[in-house]
Amino acid sequence: MVPQGTHDNNDNQISSQVDDETLAKRKAIDDWLPITSSRNAKWWYSAFHNVTAIVGAGALSLPYAMSKLGWGPGIAILVLSWIITLYTLWQMIEMHEMVPGRRFDRYHELGQYALGEKLGLYVVVPQQVVVEVGVCIVSMVTGGKSLKKFHDTVCSSCKDIKLTYFIMIFASVHFFLSQLPNFNFISGVSLAATVMPLSYSAIAWAASLHKGALANVEYGYKAKSTSGIVFNFFSALGDVGFAYAGHTVVLEIQTTIPSTPEKPSKGPMWKGVVGAYIAVALCYFPVALIGYWVFGNTVEDNILISLEKPAWLIAMANLFVVVHVIGSYQIYAMPMFDMLEALFVKKLNFRTSTPLRFIVRNIYVAFTTFVAITFPFFGGLLGFFGGLAFVPTTYILPCMMWLAVKKPQKYSLSWWTNRVCIALGICMRIILAIGGFKSIIVKATDHRFYS
Template identity: 75%
Template sequence: MIYASVHFVLSHLPNFNSISGVSLAAAVMSLSYSTIAWAASTSKGVREDVEYGYKAKSTAGTVFNFFSGLGDVAFAYAGHNVVLEIQATIPSTPEKPSKGPMWKGVIVAYIVVALCYFPVALVGYYIFGNSVEDNILISLKKPVWLIATANIFVVIHVIGSYQIYAMPVFDMMETLLVKKLNFRPTTILRFCVRNFYVAATMFLGMTFPFFGGLLAFFGGFAFAPTTYFLPCIIWLAIYKPRKYGLSWWANWVCIVFGIFLMVLSPIGGLRTIVIQAKEYQFYS
């Protein structure tokens, strides 16, 4: 509820340009808590009883965990569904189209993502093996003050992430109400729509305690199409590259991989939810 109360305020910022400071703070926090995670893990050294084998004890468990892991990765690297909204905020003219600075921004963004994810993944697995928790900060445990600091950074990061993903939703909902249902585009409408959305997401977040399984499910079901294969299908339809050429093959590989993710990742995520359901406590 404390987290949601912040969004009851921030959600009334008018557009993407107005949340640039929030976005920058989120990026800095992401680098900060990731650095804390891998640096603190390195300082602990490799555990004496570390194991690097499969976590599941059966072949079926290993396969489904693999599917779930694919969904987690798809969720982590998603974001293309808001890329066009971000690009729309960049000034564009025939002489200086927005695709130039946008391309540079995408490259920098993925460099930052790599600097956040890869050290944590590699160092975390090397230090803790297959016993590493979904949240590596739980595996670290001590020092308490450092873990608390990292968790504060995580909260600030997800505050910014929420706003980036919510802003297009706000725009879509308000446009629908104004153009289709003939509501007047007033401040009261914006206030009601955005508060309703924040309240709804707060309720869902408090109610369903299986975040890890949902990551895999939505990573495959929702983000795989918008990130991995629909953009490739659209690109092939518009530009019609030479058949069997390099770009043709590259796009089809992405399409096949995206469909693979969309079908298999939700299966792994749902299995994780079902297996862990007995441990869940709603509103815990």
């Protein structure tokens, strides 16, 4: 008869061996997935990635948003959005390592800790997916439109080419770039994409300033009916909401920064975010205010379309936009690649392999290209996605999670601040989704598919 202690020892050894194998397998997967495969980024990587994530095509739509909001409400909303979104970003950076020895590498992991394993997943993931896929689609549309504008500007006598083809040309770059493994590999793309918005924003406001206010410029609301003014106002709030949306990738970016108890990642990450937000202010405020001052309520939903001369400068600005949205697409696509690849290797038990990565990522690029070609409603997409998911993931969820895990004292400044942000976010979400959806319907009535 085998002694009882021998059985226990054997069981413990087997259990320990199984645990070791599970941990080794989990580590191998984490070392392969794009979000957790590298943790040696510097703080300036964070700045590059955050500028690329935050300053999107929305910068060029801000004069158009101002034309729907008016001077007073427009300036107030721009400034308040800058302050509130910087505050909620700080909260997320602080929560990244609030549990000793653990890092919340992904937005949904923080959501699961704060809101519960299942509820956090169901609340965060759908909205994060809408934001990230939405940015990728809008980047496709913007890249295609900017390429077309560049072509039409430098070759005004050339035969007109459909927007569809320019979107396909823009998409072709991403079939190659999407195979780069992780955030650190696209840091060069992010650096180029960081310089671009500073450049094209400067071109946009400097060319507008040189042009001067139009002779018959009007600053009154373009819509004549009360309902039209209200719906335009709602849509414009969506444009602003879109312009400050970088929260869905901030934890994933912070994950790439090394961290120790003595030097946690929140220090360099916050330094990078502050640098990024200074760049955001330099891009957004001059473009919004000068662009609106020059064109009034006749400004297009992309100010570079309103500017036609000097032709070489406008062509250059559109080329800068193309480079920038290439980086923007990659920053928002990387967490989606991580989600999809994790689904295949963790849930469906596929092996980690280059062919799997190649197929998954190319299918994703092809999908976003198809949607962009089918629904190239630039302004309408901004407003709709701004209301549906950008506002909740930027204004609401960080505050809800902060209240859940930090539990600030009742009626304290933090308690009130977070509740006010949540209330504002809920109101914005409702009215933005309505305004953006109406804008899409209006544009769809005049749109010829695949033209």
